[in-house]
Amino acid sequence: MRDIHLVPVSYFPSENLEFPMISSLQTITPNQLFYVRNHFEYPPIDINTWNLSIEDSVDRSIKFTYSDLINMNKVTLSATLECAGNKRSLFERKAQGNQFMLGAISNAIWGGVRLKDVLEQAGVSLSGTEIVFEGLDYGQRNDMEEHVFFERSLPVAKAFHPDTILAYEMNGEPLSIKHGFPIRLIVPGWYAVASVKWLHRIRVVEQPFKGPFQSIDYVILKKTNDYKHALPLSPVLVNSTIASPTEEQEMAAGTNVIEGYAWAGEHSVTKVEISTDGGNLWSEANLLDPDVPYSWRRWSFSWNPQNSGPYTIMSKATNDHGDVQPLKAEWNVKGYQNNSIHAVNVHVITSNLVNSILN
Amino acid sequence: MRDIHLVPVSYFPSENLEFPMISSLQTITPNQLFYVRNHFEYPPIDINTWNLSIEDSVDRSIKFTYSDLINMNKVTLSATLECAGNKRSLFERKAQGNQFMLGAISNAIWGGVRLKDVLEQAGVSLSGTEIVFEGLDYGQRNDMEEHVFFERSLPVAKAFHPDTILAYEMNGEPLSIKHGFPIRLIVPGWYAVASVKWLHRIRVVEQPFKGPFQSIDYVILKKTNDYKHALPLSPVLVNSTIASPTEEQEMAAGTNVIEGYAWAGEHSVTKVEISTDGGNLWSEANLLDPDVPYSWRRWSFSWNPQNSGPYTIMSKATNDHGDVQPLKAEWNVKGYQNNSIHAVNVHVITSNLVNSILN
Helix, strand or coil: CCCCCCEEEECCCCCEEECCCCCCCCCCCCHHHCCEECCCCCCCCCCCCCCEEEECCCCCEEEECHHHHHCCCCEEEEEEEECCCCCHHHCCCCCCCCCCCCCCEEEEEEEEEEHHHHHHHHCCCCCCCEEEEEEEEEECCCCCCCCEEEEEEEEHHHHCCCCCEEEEEECCEECCHHHCCCCEEECCCCCHHHCCCCEEEEEEECCCCCCHHHHCCCEECCCCCCHHHCEECCCCCCEEEEEECCCCEEEECCCEEEEEEEECCCCCEEEEEEECCCCCCCEECEECCCCCCCCCEEEEEEECCCCCEEEEEEEEEEECCCCECCCCCCCCCCCCCCCCCEEEEEEEECCHHHHHHHC | CCCCCCEEEECCCCCEEECCCCCCCCCCCCHHHCCEECCCCCCCCCCCCCCEEEECCCCCEEEECHHHHHCCCCEEEEEEEECCCCCHHHCCCCCCCCCCCCCCEEEEEEEEEEHHHHHHHHCCCCCCCEEEEEEEEEECCCCCCCCEEEEEEEEHHHHCCCCCEEEEEECCEECCHHHCCCCEEECCCCCHHHCCCCEEEEEEECCCCCCHHHHCCCEECCCCCCHHHCEECCCCCCEEEEEECCCCCEEECCCEEEEEEEECCCCCEEEEEEECCCCCCCEECEECCCCCCCCCEEEEEEECCCCCEEEEEEEEEEECCCCECCCCCCCCCCCCCCCCCEEEEEEEECHHHHHHHHC
């Protein structure tokens, strides 16, 4: 009976939909609830003419068809993808761009081939420093006259990591158009902008790549237009989210369950702590999932407030490197990498007062 | 291809879904995008046993079946329904309850019978002062031990107004379960809490009705728990919303369209003014719809910024009574009736800067 579906953030010029972070927890996000983040319209795909072109630094190229790829050695891998703009709307000072709340993150099992296997099979000379990945999605940006394709680069080392894959399956189903059919690059532990959808071209370059999605967007700017000091995104930071209760929720006194997710990109989440008094006292939550590389872990915490009034609930994750979520992540112009301790204000209600009003 | 659907606000303990205020404007909200606001689970309805019981102040009662009602004189009426908590999340000081953004409002054509026709046909003695409407939805509140039904009252004058109807159709289709099948009371121009869904019982009372949804919720509290000075909701206040652009959106320099809705409850919207400089200068928007009683009017405004930078766009509606939206609506504990001038911060972008970075 419930109408559980994605949360629209924007439809124009491109469709952007969040995972509904208010539903009950699931480790694997069902495909129809996996968040969607686009820069342009969905590209038309003809699988009969589609191929993946791999070009080396001296412009030799080789092409793979869809069946070439699915006939290679298959790997599967669990990975949480998080948009770099997840929780942008939670910055106190507003930041430019889609106002993502808590749900620009989801977790799936990806099936495909190792990128390194494809690159090695292509036999192209990999003398370059970076590898550029081009999707078939393209269009006009607000800040450029000409149309551009969506392109992103990786350092050679990350591209050749055995866990970097070309995925054609998502949770056991063929990748859908909305998630990058026929092939999506999956770069585990990195913000999801690196995981290029509708991949059709891979090229080795000698110089650091400067495309608009590499050097204008998805950079950390401390001041407006200060591109001279722009920093690249880091790998995904340690983070956690309280999925229930939600902001300003009213709760009955007595036993309540606080629950949510924690993740740490290339690292492992080792601990999630909860405060119900605005950050004074902290207690450990129960981690409900095993430690699976690149994958979020559900957690829960039992809380038994007796007194009515406002409470601030907070969650704070720690990774195996000892990194802990900061109280306030550093603001940046484009609102990326918000891993502030998550705080939710709630109201606990007892029946005494109401009885006196109604009777 | 776009996945245009309702925006979930909460699923537990009850389902609450907003109209996606980011899609292109439509005067009549399609049924599947009409916002949903529940207090309890959806009640089970058996239309073969359902009836509407009308009880007078001396406990005489008469029952109407579904076919009794649909065989009476039918009226249709356009009416915008707005939740009293619409725009709650826009209060700077957070207020308790579901954090509705802009979309706890929708507009439909309702088909049904006049409530006064039913009351007169029932022939019950209407000596009371209020009429109480009970829905079949019930459950436990956080603040009460016993289960309660959803109940609301109207003054006799509003109940006998010829535009107050018992609706069994919504935009030409039978009312769906989510919207109150078989019968929803429609009280045009009042906040939608008055428009009781799954109606099954109407009773005349001599004393002002005090149910929890009349005297605990849906009252204006200036201070926490200060129920002694609680005020009832007013009829729907004059209000407007900018549907496009959205908060923190990036826009290209040149011609852009600003568009949205304005409404005024029992009054008419006579004017919508737009400011693109944070409230200094105001210009009139074009009203795109005729003035239909109880119904919102779409408006649009053409804007042609040349210079890059941040801009604050505002919309301000005026009604035929001369009431104008305030810059800041008065905060109240439960976050009702937010009709502040709507402000949206955007960023205008030119191509000069980007060219210098990329080239």
